[in-house]
Amino acid sequence: MPAAAIDEVIKAKGFYNADQAVVVTNAHFSPQTRRRRDELAAVGIRIELWSGKELIDLHGDDRFTPPRLPGRILRPYQIKAFESVINDIESTGRGLLILATGLGKTVVGGEVIARHLGRHPGSKVLVTAPTKDLVDQLERALWPHLTKATRTQLLTGDHRPDDLRGVTCATTASALRFAKSGYSPDLIMIDEAHHVGEDGQLSELLDRLSGRVQFGVTATPWRGDRFDIRERFGEPSYTLGIEDGMNLGYLAEVRYRLFADNIDWDFVSDVSEHSYTIKDLNARLFLPQRDEAIRDRLIEVWGQTPGPRAVVFCRTIEHAERMAEMLAQVPQWKGAEAIHARLDRRERQLRLMRFRNGDVPIITAVDILNEGVDIPDVNILCFARVTHSRRIFVQQLGRGLRLRPGKQHVEVLDFVSDIRRVAAVLSLSSQVATDEIETLRLAARGTSFEFDDQRAESLMREWIKDAASLETALDEARLQFPNPEAFN
Numbered sequence: 001m002p003a004a005a006i007d008e009v010i011k012a013k014g015f016y017n018a019d020q021a022v023v024v025t026n027a028h029f030s031p032q033t034r035r036r037r038d039e040l041a042a043v044g045i046r047i048e049l050w051s052g053k054e055l056i057d058l059h060g061d062d063r064f065t066p067p068r069l070p071g072r073i074l075r076p077y078q079i080k081a082f083e084s085v086i087n088d089i090e091s092t093g094r095g096l097l098i099l100a101t102g103l104g105k106t107v108v109g110g111e112v113i114a115r116h117l118g119r120h121p122g123s124k125v126l127v128t129a130p131t132k133d134l135v136d137q138l139e140r141a142l143w144p145h146l147t148k149a150t151r152t153q154l155l156t157g158d159h160r161p162d163d164l165r166g167v168t169c170a171t172t173a174s175a176l177r178f179a180k181s182g183y184s185p186d187l188i189m190i191d192e193a194h195h196v197g198e199d200g201q202l203s204e205l206l207d208r209l210s211g212r213v214q215f216g217v218t219a220t221p222w223r224g225d226r227f228d229i230r231e232r233f234g235e236p237s238y239t240l241g242i243e244d245g246m247n248l249g250y251l252a253e254v255r256y257r258l259f260a261d262n263i264d265w266d267f268v269s270d271v272s273e274h275s276y277t278i279k280d281l282n283a284r285l286f287l288p289q290r291d292e293a294i295r296d297r298l299i300e301v302w303g304q305t306p307g308p309r310a311v312v313f314c315r316t317i318e319h320a321e322r323m324a325e326m327l328a329q330v331p332q333w334k335g336a337e338a339i340h341a342r343l344d345r346r347e348r349q350l351r352l353m354r355f356r357n358g359d360v361p362i363i364t365a366v367d368i369l370n371e372g373v374d375i376p377d378v379n380i381l382c383f384a385r386v387t388h389s390r391r392i393f394v395q396q397l398g399r400g401l402r403l404r405p406g407k408q409h410v411e412v413l414d415f416v417s418d419i420r421r422v423a424a425v426l427s428l429s430s431q432v433a434t435d436e437i438e439t440l441r442l443a444a445r446g447t448s449f450e451f452d453d454q455r456a457e458s459l460m461r462e463w464i465k466d467a468a469s470l471e472t473a474l475d476e477a478r479l480q481f482p483n484p485e486a487f488n
Contacts, residue, residue, distance in 0.1 A: 003036040006047050010040075016353075022048040026055060059148065069144045072107055075250065081108045081238040085215055086115065088237040095215035096193065096233035100242040101398025102251050105217040106138065109189050110145030112215065113167065116187050117150060125167045126185035128175050128205070130195050132156045132345065138191060139169040176205045184209065190216040190233075194391065197227045206232060219398060220391040222472070242394065242401065243431035246447055251401040252379075253409040256449040258425060259297065260456040261385070261417050262287040268459065278419055279475040286417045291323060294384050294415055299330065301380060301411050309355075310362040310380035313396050315387055317342050320364040323384060327362055338364045367392065377404060380411045388418035390471055409447075419479075422460050423470040425449060 005023050013021040023033075028051050037047050050058075058064045074082065081097055085108065088095035099105040113125055127142070129135045139152050146152065151166030153159070155174045164183055168175075172195075175183075188209055193216025196202045206214060216233045230236070245251040267284050276284070294312075302308045312327070314320040317340045324338040337351045337360050354360040356377065364384075381400040386392075400410035416422055429449035451457035463479070464470055470479075 002030060003032040006033060006036045006040070009047065010045070020048070021046075022050055024050045024055070026052045028052060065148055067149075068147045072111075072144055074107070074111065075104070077240055077248065077250075078104055078108050078111075081240070082111050084238040085112055088234065089213050089215055092234060093213050094232075094234050095237040096221075096230065096235070097215065097217045098221050098236050098239040098241070099217070099219060100240060100245045100251065100401070101219045101395065102402040103219075103240055103245050105219065106141045106191070107145075109191070109215075109217050110142045113142065113187065113189060114145040116213075117146070117167075120186065122165075123186040124164060124184075125187045125189070126175060126183075126209075127167060127169045127189045127191065128172050128202070129169070129191040130172060132158065132171060133348075134191065135169045135171055139167075142167060142169070172202045172205060176201050176208070179205055179208045184212065186212055188212055188214045190214065191218075193218040193229055193233065194220055194222065196229055196232050203232070220394050222391045242397070243428065245401070246432050250403070252403055252407060253447045254401070254412055254449075255409055255447075256412045256414065256425060256429070257452055258422065258450070258456075259289065259413065259415045259452045260286065260422065260460070261289050261415060263453070263456055263459070265455075275478045277475060278473060278477050278479065281479065282418050285419070288385060288417060289415045291326060291384070294323075294382065294413075295326060295330070297413055298327075298380075298382055301413060302332065305380055305411055306408065307406065308361070308380055309358075309377045310382060311378050311399055312362065312364045312382040312384050313386050314338075314364050314366055314384050317366055319384070320366050324364040327364070333362045335360050336362045336364070340366045377407075378402075378410070379407055381413070383412070383414040383416070383421075385415050385417045388420045390420075390424060393421065393424055419460075419464070420471045420473060423464045426460065426464055427471060 005025075009021045009023050012018070023029075029049050034049065037049055040047055081099065085095040085097055089112075097105055097108055099108065109127075113127070116125065117123065127138055129138055135154060135156055139154060142152065146167065151163070153161045153164065153166070153168055155161065155164070155168050155170035155178065157171070157174060160174075161168075164178070164185075168185070170178075188206070190196065190202070190206070196206065196216065214233070215237075216229065218229075221229055221236075242251065246253065264285055264287055298310065298312070302310065312320075312323055314323055317338075320338040320340055324336045327333045328336040330336075335354075337354070339348055339351050339355075343351070351360065351363065355363050358377075378400045381397065383396070386396075397412065400412065414421065414425065416425075426449075432447050432449075451460070470477075
């Protein structure tokens with residue numbers, strides 16, 4: 001380990017405002033590195049050096065590293081989910097767990113893996129996810145479920161271990177490459193299982209490992225190409241959606257406000273007894289909101305929310321950057337940043353860290369926060385005219401549903417421009433019974449859904465008779481426009 005590593009960790013200590021700095025390597029330190037450490041110590045700057053020897057000593061001493069981390073206490077529904085997945089994989093060799101974001105699908109998956117390794121100590125386990133960031137996060141999330149004697153390793157384009165014993169957390173492409181070379185784990189867990197299609201790398205991987213136990217976990221089982229993931233994993237072993245999660249009190253309560261852009265009321269008044277496609281209706285019914293109007297509504301809600309932290313979901317990368325630039329001009333949002341796939345991985349992580357630490361109070365995003373990213377402090381979500389997708393809508397809404405101490409509820413501002421989004425929200429509203437007992441109630445008023453324009457609410461409720469089916473309809477689907485006289 002070169003001496004330059006010490007200078008780098010000093011810069012990082014200042015950047016992250018850390019209290020202590022340690023340089024860690026599983027190899028050894030050069031004499032120059034130790035000399036640099038001693039020079040800094042002489043002027044009061046303490047940098048610890050942990051080499052491979054220290055790590056082995058720490059690992060072997062139960063005073064510092066106990067045999068395993070404190071066990072997770074499963075919630076009642078997580079126990080049922082665990083038992084159901086176990087029953088399915090023991091009887092059929094496959095399983096499917098569907099839990100809404102924030103309800104702990106990785107916790108249940110980790111318990112399934114722990115049980116398997118407890119019964120088959122020498123077996124190999126593969127856990128896949130679609131991105132490197134998710135793979136990193138998965139490995140850390142699984143540690144509380146494993147003993148310290150259980151090996152874990154990453155398998156990505158950046159990490160190619162020679163030894164794949166224990167638990168291997170891998171991107172799909174890397175796992176497939178190793179499977180083609182003979183890697184054959186005994187148990188496979190597919191995170192974000194909705195990524196499996198009729199063909200593609202994930203499908204090929206599962207086909208190659210078809211003789212092994214396989215189970216998938218996801219919060220959003222729907223796919224845009226209409227492929228049914230039950231064909232791969234069987235009927236869901238256990239399902240708990242956003243609606244039930246709210247009613248049980250394990251997800252934050254929601255105050256959901258829809259701003260149906262600016263409805264073209266002349267169009268409503270002039271047209272009757274005509275059939276239009278969803279695409280036609282979206283183009284003619286909604287007049288797009290200006291970003292400045294969205295900003296003004298956001299300022300209003302921000303001032304009414306204790307400890308506000310917000311994510312603004314945008315349509316495109318350009319839109320996210322433009323919104324971040326505009327929001328940064330507001331005094332309380334100075335430093336607002338955009339997060340999207342065009343940034344390199346390190347820059348995305350730095351921006352997310354600044355947001356988690358509170359240094360950046362508000363961020364704009366496209367789809368980069370949809371899957372797996374844990375940002376529990378968010379209590380304001382804003383959908384700034386995002387495109388329709390039932391899966392993406394549920395994923396993005398889930399970013400604000402995680403509970404945390406002091407969080408009263410989550411405010412959602414939805415500037416819709418697609419009739420199917422309205423249908424999805426009305427469907428969600430009808431399934432969330434606000435008068436049911438909520439065991440972990442956060443606020444007195446409970447979950448609510450409301451339109452900013454009452455006329456728009458009357459129009460939409462009259463129009464959308466079967467919201468559950470409409471929200472997945474294609475652009476070409478035709479709807480009968482209601483009699484506009486009902487809204488005069």
